[in-house]
Amino acid sequence: MTGTESSPEEIAALPDGGVAVVLGTRPEIVKLAGIIRHLGPKARVVHTGQHYDSALSDVFFAELGLPAPDVRFSVGGATRAGQIASALGSLDLLFAQTKPVAVVVQGDTNATVAGALAGNARSIPVVHVEAGLRSFDRNMPEEHNRVVTDHVSDLLCAATDDNVGNLAREGLAGKSVIRTGNTVVEAVLSQLPHPARRERLLADRGLEPDRYALATIHRPENTDDPAALAAILTELNRIPCRVVLPLHPRTASAIERFGLTAHLDGLAVTDPLGPSEFLGLAAHAALLISDSGGVQEECTVLKRPLIVVRRSTERPEAMRDFAVLVAPGPLISKTAGEWLDELPELHTRLARAASPFGDGHASARIVAEIARRFA
Structure with missing residues (x-):
């Protein structure tokens, strides 16, 4: 695995626009919590509202000790296409008004692909956390979301060697791909x-x-x-x-x-x-x-x-x-x-048996890489 923890000075050097962390569901909140903490005041959390029930959203911010989102949209309840379109339009307006230094998305939700497309459309570097997952099942909407997100992202944070291999087979390799482990390990250890x-x-x-x-x-x-x-x-x-x-x-x-x-x-x-x-x-x-x-x-x-x-x-x-x-x-x-x-x-x-998803330091590695590349 690559990268070490970034220093406070490196994070402080990130431009004032900060890093937009786009999320919309309960698992994204959990898995991005460590990255939000490491970014500190440089994090700009944008909640698309895909999960709008308080039991699936607000309670997670509270339990994880995270500040409320800086921006919140209301895409929940729409169709998949409706959610993506609504979030994409709102994010495009937001990024036009306040351009972040990078956009961080995680996994394979509708919020993920909307955040990636919005960042790409505004020439903002996109960081995909949990890149390279593949079910090879095109009946899964998430499979389309994750493939599209990987192919428009600028930094692919892959959790495992399998994920790195999937990206390489699709022509996504080299400096844009790093193996970080999965942020789920530290999330479990910190929340248990x-x-x-x-x-x-x-x-x-x-x-x-x-x-x-x-x-x-x-x-x-x-x-x-x-x-x-x-x-x-x-x-x-x-x-x-x-x-x-x-x-x-x-x-x-x-x-x-x-x-x-x-x-x-x-x-x-x-x-x-x-x-x-x-x-x-x-x-x-x-x-x-x-x-x-x-x-x-x-x-x-x-x-x-x-x-x-x-x-x-x-x-x-x-x-x-x-x-x-x-x-x-x-x-x-x-x-x-x-x-x-x-x-x-x-x-x-x-x-x-060892967990195949890493050692619990994925968030630190990812934030260190963001600080190095985009400060």
């Missing part, structure tokens, strides 16, 4: 509650370590398909332990729309959890079930096994030791049951 707090979290919910599963479902491929959603909820009910399900607003709406409310009766349903509480529960779960990309990374730091309920993944690194890819259907409960039967041995093996 201390042991006494985790013990209280479990007690408050009547949970015992290794005696429950923690599930999250929110991706459109699962929530917009009534058959898939019904199959997932049915399988969660068949897992032979308590299943805690923090319910994403999109999922809750889909369950009501499709008449699937009765499928929740056997599950421990909660409101969406803040980052610290989610990690605290995940750290002591017997196993995790999720369609989230972030959870695929977090499980490698928490050393917990994960069933990924998706048809494809852009994070094959997690599949090597920590996770399995399972389509909606009987394999969900079958896999969970098999893991529960060998749980002590499985947890012991995972505890010895």
Whole structure:
């Protein structure tokens, strides 16, 4: 990996326009928190409003100790094209008024591609955090977002060797690509509650370590398909332990729309959890079930096994030791049951496995590179 931590003098040398950090969803807030902290007063946080529910946005800024966004738009609730178009237009006006020295985007959301295109259109260097992920599944909207973003970016911060290789195969190599590790590692380590707090979290919910599963479902491929959603909820009910399900607003709406409310009766349903509480529960779960990309990374730091309920993944690194890819259907409960039967041995093996996503210093490396290149 390249780069060391930037000095305060290097960061202070960044022009007064600062660095625009464009984000729009809960995972982006979590994964960009370290970069925002390292940039300090040079960070200009722009929230597109893709996630506009306070439980998926405001609470994360508060829990992470981040200042409120400098600028906030309201693109949430629109179609994918509508969100990108609205954010792109608003960002273009913003960058015309106050030109930042660089635009930082993360991952593969609609906010990501809008920020990258807006920066590129105004000849502002674009920094893509978590570059080079590929599912090779063109049915995923995120795959298009991440490919477009990589190809218009000026600095590609790739987390792993696999990601670097993906970029090289697309002709993106050389000085524009650096391997940094993934900011998720430091995010997990900094937000994981201390042991006494985790013990209280479990007690408050009547949970015992290794005696429950923690599930999250929110991706459109699962929530917009009534058959898939019904199959997932049915399988969660068949897992032979308590299943805690923090319910994403999109999922809750889909369950009501499709008449699937009765499928929740056997599950421990909660409101969406803040980052610290989610990690605290995940750290002591017997196993995790999720369609989230972030959870695929977090499980490698928490050393917990994960069933990924998706048809494809852009994070094959997690599949090597920590996770399995399972389509909606009987394999969900079958896999969970098999893991529960060998749980002590499985947890012991995972505890010895290293996370493939780095050493927890990705944010410092990225900010150091920004300071060197754009000051």
